[in-house]
Amino acid sequence: MLKASKISGGYGEKNVVKNVSFELQKQEILGILGPNGSGKTTLMKMISGLLPCRSGDVSFKDQPLKSYSAKQLAREIAVLPQLHSHAFDYTVRETVSMGRYPHQKGMFAPWTAQDEKAVKEAMKQTGVLEFEGKSIQDLSGGERQRVFLAQALAQEPKLLLLDEPTNHLDLSYQKQLLDLLKEWTETHELTVISIFHDLNIASLYCDRLLLLHNGETVQLAEPGHVMNKETVERVYQARVHTQSHPELPKPQVTLLPNHGQGMPSEITKDHFTITADHIHVTAPQSLKTLSSAVIGAGLGWYHHFVNRHVPMDYECDDSYEDMKMYASKNGWNAADTVGMMTAVLVEDVVIREYEENGLSVVIAVTAGVGNSVDVSLSHERDREATIGTINSWIFINGKLSDEAFIQAMMTATEAKVKALQNADVKDPLTGTLATGTSTDSAMVAATQHGPFVQYAGSITPLGKLIGKGIVECTTEAIKIYRKRKGIS
């Protein structure tokens, strides 16, 4: 619909926008990004017809923009500007009603049912209907922003141009506004061009992004292509990290600040406290953790680590809530805690330190093999198992890549299986060698300081420490378990 071909322009003698081209697809949302002074607003003024192009041209629906009268253009394109002050007081309804100006013909144009409907719908959609009688000067910045959005929507445009629409809006209204726009692209065949300051919001809502730098196009593509670490770091001159969004295939950017977590401190055996009903570590700083625990599972940063003893007949409908309460009761912030459960007596835990070439790990294992399973034959089982668990903790004093975390898990699992084989643990049902128990849990936690570890496969330095440590600790823990049960 809108097409800009090699447009350049600006205010003074210098061109602020240089040689920018793009063609809008119908019903898409195009985000314009760029650092301050990169020409975003100037470009917007050029495509809204406010500022003439020095070279190149803009066309709308295959007609040059210049061939439209102001009124014709306002029926097709609406603009939501950045907020500014007003000399006079208008009510919300009066303000929104001005959006109907381009549709009204003649001097004393009657207020038609269509006008009324468009204004009502715009006010309803933006949530300003409830204060339609209020003066806009009595509104907060966010409310006023919504009133002007309503005014733009009342124009019933085909194309909406927005300059940082989420300014002045709190998180919930940002989401509401952008969800609304997204919806209108489908229900009202609206096409949107919007300037964004926030890369992550732009990535979430835009179909394509136009990244500007010094007035020139750096990239025009889907968010996945534009939002890569190298490009963003180069254009914005800031250290960033990109990661995936939890629900959508849209990249998100995080700033990497210059300050760290403070003085790094290594995890040793001394950090462990063992009481009657739990083993507990409070780390000197938050640790990056990957685990399958009851609370604090998945990948995240956690401060407290607890392996809680529960009786054999422990039955709780909601072990998650129960575990959180347990953490709180002990004075640990539940949101900051990785918590596991075991029926094994916690005093039987095996904790050992391993070190090689400046890389050190601490491994802690509690093992109960009363409910061992041969995973290769587990499909033959039909009943829910009783409790019996091997919980393995691996603390690493090093800086791990994401892949190292996963490989550390794999290595630890392989080592556990081997330890069970060595101890000749059998699946009581099938009589074959067991590979684990039905409710095993594992955790890898790293300080993210010290030596960088890219990989943690079985023959890497870290993999070797984990392999050795898990086999030894698990074997020892099984031995202790059997002794306590009176099995030899």
Add this chain to the structure above:
Amino acid sequence: MQKRSILMFSLNKVWAGYAVSILLLLTAFTLGVTVGSVRVPVMEMLSIFAGAFSNREALDPMFSSIVLDIRFPRVILAALVGASLAIAGASFQGLLKNPLADPYTLGVSSGASVGAVATIFLGLTIPGLGSFTLPVISILAALLTLIIVLGFARMVEKSMKMETIILTGIIFSSFLGSILSLMIALTGDELRQIINWLLGSVSMRGWEYIRLIAPFFVIGALLLIWNARELNAMAFGEERAQHLGVNVQRRKFVVLASGSLLTGAAVAVSGTIGFVGLVVPHMVRMLTGSDHRHVLPLSILNGASLLILCDLVARTIVAPTELPIGVITALIGAPVFGLILIQKRKERRG
């Protein structure tokens, strides 16, 4: 239900505004015609108007002469001048987003004065225009002044802040005032008369002057009311108006030209009468809101009433001496100007 009532209330407010304004105008008109050195009974006034078009001979000759030849034209002239200045002020304010703008504070009245004084004392006549030379030159001088003032203000500061425009207006007012003084000094004798004229007066002008201002008033007022919706849009800034579909360049010129038309014609018949264009729209906005579709007509009505009443006060308060009407409007207008300034300052800070 409550929403409905707010809407109804604001609509009612507008209609109440019209009702009150018309009532006020009728009262002002009646007072203007009946009160003075010779008090004319209201009934007498009505019968004079009723009889004026049929048989003038049957009426009391003294009363009918006072009413029809002196007071009636004077009141009508005051009404037309007041209405012209008020609607011009309201439109300048809307266009410039500046509640302090009016023909007087923008220096447009001074420009028109220079034009008028030059015409009168140089005895200029544009062929074919006859007595209309005076208002036409005043209007052209007004428009020229307005364009120069706004151009200068834009040069000083691109965003054209409220104070910058007014300051520029004051600079040009004093400059044009000096030119007037110079002309007066050069002409010598008729000093007192010219100063009186400069301070503004609607006395002893007669029907001739009404004929001079009326066509310009009708054209100017219609042009402005025709642009009321555009003024609403432009009150949010020219960019916003452009995006809403207003042909800003053309409409801006029409509004500025109409405002100058009204100011120039008013100054040509009555001299410089300040602050009417400031006080009236301000009051109207306070009562009924900022919608120019109502602000402009209501400014016409109330501008007329205000000037009729000010003229009444001017000619009765120290009778038999008549004060220049500009003295009265300035006595009311200057404090209002100060109040608006303080109010706007506070808003900006808050």
